[in-house]
Amino acid sequence: MFSAFMLHAWIVATLVAVAAGCVGFFVVARRAAFAAHALPLGAFPGAAAASLMGVNELWGLAGFAVLGVLVIGQLQRAGRREIASALWLTSALALGVLLLGLSGRYAQSVYGLLFGDLLGIDTRQMAVVAAFSGLTVALVAWVGRPLLLDSLSSELASAAGARARALEFVFLGILALSTAIAVPVVGALLVFSLMVGPASAARACTDRPWRSLAIAVGICLATVWSAIALAYVTNWPVGFFVGMLSAVCYVAGRLRGGAVALAQVA
Amino acid sequence: MAGMFAWGHMGGFWSNQPVRVALVVGGGAALVCAVVGLSTVMRRQAFAGHALADVSGAGGSASFLLGINPLFGFLGMAAAAAGVMEWAQVREARERDLLTGVVLGAGLGLAALLLYLDMTVRNVSGAAITVLFGSMFTIPPSIVPVALTVAAAALGASALVFRPLLVSTLSVDLARAQGASVRTIALIHALALALAVSLAAMTVGAILSTALLIGPAAAALQVARRPATALALAVLIGLAAAWGGIALAYQSYYWTAGHGWPVSFFIVMLIVCAYLVASAAARRRAGSSATAPRSGCQEH
Numbered sequence: 001m002f003s004a005f006m007l008h009a010w011i012v013a014t015l016v017a018v019a020a021g022c023v024g025f026f027v028v029a030r031r032a033a034f035a036a037h038a039l040p041l042g043a044f045p046g047a048a049a050a051s052l053m054g055v056n057e058l059w060g061l062a063g064f065a066v067l068g069v070l071v072i073g074q075l076q077r078a079g080r081r082e083i084a085s086a087l088w089l090t091s092a093l094a095l096g097v098l099l100l101g102l103s104g105r106y107a108q109s110v111y112g113l114l115f116g117d118l119l120g121i122d123t124r125q126m127a128v129v130a131a132f133s134g135l136t137v138a139l140v141a142w143v144g145r146p147l148l149l150d151s152l153s154s155e156l157a158s159a160a161g162a163r164a165r166a167l168e169f170v171f172l173g174i175l176a177l178s179t180a181i182a183v184p185v186v187g188a189l190l191v192f193s194l195m196v197g198p199a200s201a202a203r204a205c206t207d208r209p210w211r212s213l214a215i216a217v218g219i220c221l222a223t224v225w226s227a228i229a230l231a232y233v234t235n236w237p238v239g240f241f242v243g244m245l246s247a248v249c250y251v252a253g254r255l256r257g258g259a260v261a262l263a264q265v266a
Numbered sequence: 267m268a269g270m271f272a273w274g275h276m277g278g279f280w281s282n283q284p285v286r287v288a289l290v291v292g293g294g295a296a297l298v299c300a301v302v303g304l305s306t307v308m309r310r311q312a313f314a315g316h317a318l319a320d321v322s323g324a325g326g327s328a329s330f331l332l333g334i335n336p337l338f339g340f341l342g343m344a345a346a347a348a349g350v351m352e353w354a355q356v357r358e359a360r361e362r363d364l365l366t367g368v369v370l371g372a373g374l375g376l377a378a379l380l381l382y383l384d385m386t387v388r389n390v391s392g393a394a395i396t397v398l399f400g401s402m403f404t405i406p407p408s409i410v411p412v413a414l415t416v417a418a419a420a421l422g423a424s425a426l427v428f429r430p431l432l433v434s435t436l437s438v439d440l441a442r443a444q445g446a447s448v449r450t451i452a453l454i455h456a457l458a459l460a461l462a463v464s465l466a467a468m469t470v471g472a473i474l475s476t477a478l479l480i481g482p483a484a485a486a487l488q489v490a491r492r493p494a495t496a497l498a499l500a501v502l503i504g505l506a507a508a509w510g511g512i513a514l515a516y517q518s519y520y521w522t523a524g525h526g527w528p529v530s531f532f533i534v535m536l537i538v539c540a541y542l543v544a545s546a547a548a549r550r551r552a553g554s555s556a557t558a559p560r561s562g563c564q565e566h
Contacts, residue, residue: 033367034367080310080312082313083307083480086476087484087538090477090481090537090538091534093474093534094528094530101528102527115378192374196368200364239378240378243374244376246375247375
């Protein structure tokens with residue numbers, strides 16, 4: 001389980017989990033689950049576009065992630081964020097289907113991009129993921145306070161001098177970059193599960209925001225590590241275990257939240 | 267390339283069996299999605315609609331494994347997920363968003379497992395593409411009666427609750443005062459949503475069915491001022507996109523020698539164009555008459 005070829009998987013999953021925990025805290029606070037789903041998934045055609053043009057896959061992913069932020073940001077001025085997310089996601093995926101069809105890379109690469117392929121990660125990919133996870137954590141540390149204030153009360157934040165629109169773009173940017181880069185390694189769908197479940201469970205453990213963020217990162221790490229171990233033992237896909245464990249986290253959080261509320265009443 | 271946009275190649279279009287099946291099933295899916303999508307968008311359940319579609323993909327993957335009709339796979343899984351979401355009965359918007367996300371994550375995890383088993387146990391390698399992105403021209407003709415029954419059931423359920431649903435979307439108290447059971451209405455709507463989404467997942471694929479569900483309705487709500495106009499417009503956009511997409515995909519065999527472009531791509535692009543045109547029209551009208559009341563879709 002800890003042999004050389006699995007070592008890269010452990011390291012990358014740990015890096016992704018730390019970034020996903022930090023970003024997931026804000027996804028939960030800002031009700032942005034749909035955007036968190038749409039941005040990484042919408043970046044996956046970038047990989048197909050890049051392979052068609054013969055450039056590095058990562059440029060394609062980053063390009064589509066940034067494009068997604070701009071499109072969602074622009075569309076949500078006219079309508080609502082959920083409509084903007086839905087439209088961006090479907091048009092990006094439609095483009096992806098076309099590009100995959102034209103480039104002739106079919107079933108196997110799609111499965112890998114959606115559900116992840118933790119084996120066969122090379123050192124260069126690992127370095128890129130490490131760089132972007134570090135960047136994500138640094139950005140969260142930098143804009144975390146105004147972003148949290150804006151998530152809790154946008155009136156309060158604008159009174160404190162923050163600009164809501166700029167903050168929304170910064171948030172979507174962090175979301176997009178932290179997730180899109182991890183797509184070829186852990187898959188578009190795994191990143192999403194990691195952002196929602198653990199952070200929602202962390203809320204039930206404490207009322208303090210920064211402690212909640214730390215707990216979210218901890219639960220993320222526990223989820224990812226158990227998922228890899230289970231996948232190694234059963235030979236089933238990692239994405240399955242991450243999705244299920246994330247749901248278990250959420251249910252546990254709801255139950256705990258209910259128990260705490262009952263205890264306060266009694 | 268000269269004949270790219272000349273419709274000279276449409277000779278075999280109407281006599282082609284897969285095309286006719288695609289036109290019927292695709293048209294049915296577009297019609298049902300436009301109707302159900304309208305109430306879905308108005309109730310701010312776009313994310314839930316998308317999640318149901320993705321989760322239904324797990325059912326589609328299971329059907330390959332079990333060797334059953336894929337429509338029943340999509341349908342069973344979508345209905346189960348809709349049941350979970352309605353049963354959990356979350357009122358607060360933030361919690362609903364999270365619960366949807368969690369159901370989506372779990373469903374996709376299940377899809378990952380089932381697709382993996384499809385590949386290893388059954389040796390079906392194209393299952394991921396078929397389930398997630400659809401394959402309209404390979405729908406077996408035997409599915410048409412079942413698909414039309416599902417479409418009729420979804421339309422019936424939607425028609426049954428359309429008015430009370432509209433009222434309860436605007437005000438829960440008003441709906442209760444009129445003697446409606448808000449919970450039953452929501453449940454019937456969730457069922458109609460599950461039916462519509464599974465039908466769309468069969469045609470354009472689980473991931474892209476969101477376009478058929480949300481796009482036409484959102485575009486119609488940008489410009490229409492009454493529910494009836496919005497309904498008619500949404501149906502019109504949906505049908506035009508579905509049939510136009512099929513025709514364009516048929517044409518595309520002649521663009522890149524003998525190697526067609528996916529139908530889903532054209533359908534989604536047509537829907538997105540319709541939405542952009544509709545928002546431009548809405549903006550223009552808002553500019554010319556700044557005081558006019560605007561439809562319910564506008565506020566953030």
